[in-house]
Amino acid sequence: LVHKFGMRSDVLTYNLSGMGCSANGISIDLAQRLLQNRKDLKCVVVSTEITAQQVYNGNERGFLVQNTLFRCGATAILLTNKPDTRAKYKLLNVVRAQQSKTEKDYGCVWEDQDEGGHRGVFLAKNIVDVAGKTIAVNFRRMGPHILPIPELIKALFNKKYVPDFKRGINHFCIHAGGRGVLDGVQKSLKLSDRDILPSRLDLYHMGNTSSSSIWYELGFIERSGNLQAGHRILQVAFGSGFKCNSMCWLCLRTE
Template sequence: MTIYFFLTATVLSATPYFLGGSRKVYLVNYACYKPEPDQMCSKEMYMHFAAATRAFTEESLALQKKILERSGLGNKTYAPKALLEIPARRSVVEARKETETVMFAVIDELLKKTGVNPGDIQILVVNSSVFNPVPSLSAAVVNHFKLRGNILSYNLGGMGCSAGLISLSLANDLLQVNGNSYALVVSTENINTGWYVGNNASMLLANCLFRTGGAAVLLSNRSSDHGRSKYQILHTLRTHTGADDQSYNCIFQELDEKGEVGVKLRRELIAVAGEALKANITLLGRMVLPLSEQLLFLATSIARKVLKMNVNPYIPDFKLAFEHFCIHTGGKAVLDKVQKSLDLTDRHMEPSRMTLYRFGNTSSSSVWYELAYSEAKGRIQKGDRIWQIGFGSGFKCNSAVLRALRNVDPTKQEINPWIDEIDEFPVSG
């Protein structure tokens, strides 16, 4: 009777996900920023400019070199021009120039791809975690592209690397209540502001991993856009573990012992990310997994928690629900943890690992570089389901589920950050 009750409750709780009457939201297209060749920063160049700052001790330089060697980054990632000079130019002016260069270029590319007039955009969501000037970055976009005066404009700050999927979720929600509309989502991060010039070991990791990047995404709830759109958004899901002190403190911007600002990444980060992922997939599973997988998961949960049986927890096979996985490039250790937790193959992980290698951690925009990788490889077919996973300070794990509305033919592909070099990937090691 107890098992029957739980099975019934699970099926009923899942019913709203399948019977909902929400508006369909289409992802018309997206664009990823690819910096100029003169912004390329090899590991050797990074160490050269780090030493030239004269801010780091020999011990700190040795640590950064060690981190880079184990990071999973290659030698063609990008850094802001202001940091590739001696002396480096670190200021609010340079930080604004860096972010506006990325945003304006990637939006221009997106508008060219879609043919949408800026005046037709009704909703704008911009996210950047560590750089939040006045006027806001969203206001800078409105001003530069002369967007409409009644635009619903939002600027998200301080929300970490998962903010891109939060922005997507917010835009998706707004499109549920604003008919016949376009929404523009812009995700980026500022390297100039985030650059740490101290010697606290736990704050140096961010310097080594984060690189220049950004993405712009155009969403629509117009039925007329179905035929030309690449994807449909099926689900967005946000889980927050910030009520737990360890989760809240594992990524924290603060002052070091000498008053330098940096983002501290604590040792607990990987464990916290694992717990946040577990919380997210427990909810997501109800939406996407076959009923057989849900029942197996439920049965083992009842056996362990209700009947107190000594059985291992059942890990659902998400490979039955998705053809493609876009996992935020938080670092090699994070990707290793997710691969093990979800029992994914090396091919499933390839877009994430190659994005980390080629572009580094571009923060909230990384999941779009990963999707672009799969497109450039010719792997996206009509009906394919894509799971985008983002992790961020707070601590948060956020998901978006997309379904391909058509085959993506790389031989007919528009601008893509991978398209002119995709034959060089994957690389080994």
């Protein structure tokens, strides 16, 4: 990108490849840390689907899913700490979590080869369960930042209570990893069909676009006309590792 657009020699670049579908949250976290160190900076975060050749030519079902699920996608987000900039959103919180203690959790999404030597991305049957566990860990850390006090008190005295995140969040951008994953997230968080609609629309129209999916979903929300200044948006990305990263944004303007 620096070469393509002839950027200045003092432009710093960071390559966070190999981070899977949750890479955007990691990149936003890095950008936030960089912007905290110096004033009047701009940072562009570019998220893409995997750019290497990954078509699987074998016959094992666990590998074949990738050929129908993953698509091409890319987004670019400009962040700045300049106070006079008319930003559309303000980043409130970034929370990262990983679940890789066991081989089953770590290897539920894995680049490997089958018995015939064909390489591809293997998706295990337990991926929905692993995603659920990792999201739960992430949300326990994000909850205190976004939930009202009554919900926090209920969760404190009842370990089985699932907080109503809709009391602190107006819009949800859940990574469109697949229909089963979205069904599981919707059920566990008690989200309505309307809450999960941006993710389902993204999956239907775009497929799984990896780390860029949560920004396609935000685009759907913007075009729906339901977004207003003062609304809070929660983006949740998860992927190989197994990792889950969430970001909470405040909408400052819609025009």
